Amino acid sequence: MNTSQVIQYIVSGVTLGSVYAIVALGFTTIYNVTGIINFAQGEFVMLGGMLTYWLLRSAQLPIALSFILAILMVTIIGLLLERFAVRPAQKASLISLIIITIGASTFLRGIGGELWGRDAVPLPPISGEKPIGFLSAFVLPQHLWIIGIMVVLMVSLHLFLSYTLLGKAVRACAGNRYAAGLVGINVHVTSAFAFAVSAAFGAIAGIIVAPITLTSYSVGTMLGLKGFAAAVLGGLTSVPGAVLGGIALGLLESLGGGFVSSDYKDAIAFLVLFLVLFLRPQGMLGQRETKS
Secondary structure: OOHHHHHHHHHHHHHHHHHHHHHHHHHHHHHHHHOOOOOOHHHHHHHHHHHHHHHHHOOOOOHHHHHHHHHHHHHHHHHHHHHHHHHHHOOOOHHHHHHHHHHHHHHHHHHHHHHHOOOOEOOOOOOOOOOEEEOOEEEOHHHHHHHHHHHHHHHHHHHHHHHOHHHHHHHHHHHOHHHHHHOOOOHHHHHHHHHHHHHHHHHHHHHHHHHHHOEOOOHHHHHHHHHHHHHHHHOOOOHHHHHHHHHHHHHHHHHHHHHOOHHHHHHHHHHHHHHHHHHOOOOOOOOOOOOO
């Protein structure tokens, strides 16, 4: 195996890892505010891609407007999920809340299959398909868009949480949801915000990855599970950890598929998840919980 192949595997790994990182940021945002693992996150990814395809092909809208409208529509779906499924059951057990998100995932996937069929469909790349030379390998413009958008989302989320009033309220809920409510923070608003951000991030991930991997009604299942694995790998409470976990997982998959066998590519994510849960359950950048 020559150097150019290794570089190509690394480029592919960072690209896929950036998608996993965006999905993982959605998991981390909701978990920090509500303590819930939202297993409907993958369906936000599916909806982003499929709604964009529908707006482009059926509604004949321009590509930029289709992107924006699809993200807004998925964000609204995320808000509806929080308002009518999660919030009414907020006093239920954590397991019950997780089961609700699994049920929502199944429902959204079924609706997607009925509306758009079961065939995988493509989305056009953002800025052409002409490869760009990089060292001894080639990079598609879409790869650069994916990596760049991931960086922008990560930085924007960090700045928002650090320097805005709502962001500080979200951080307060992440520290102690009940104490935040006692000092006047509206926990319902922060919870709705978390689901809105999570849904928007999922939609963006689904839109930008579709030109490379296609999109379909079932694409969210695997991307959601890999995003969850990335979030656990980095530490469920850490924004930088989610990004680091996504990149690490993408590199492991790409290099493992290249050096070992592509048949085991998907299994790598779950092997990593099991190892982290057994050996370091708090993840790379997460903090170990202590009981008082």
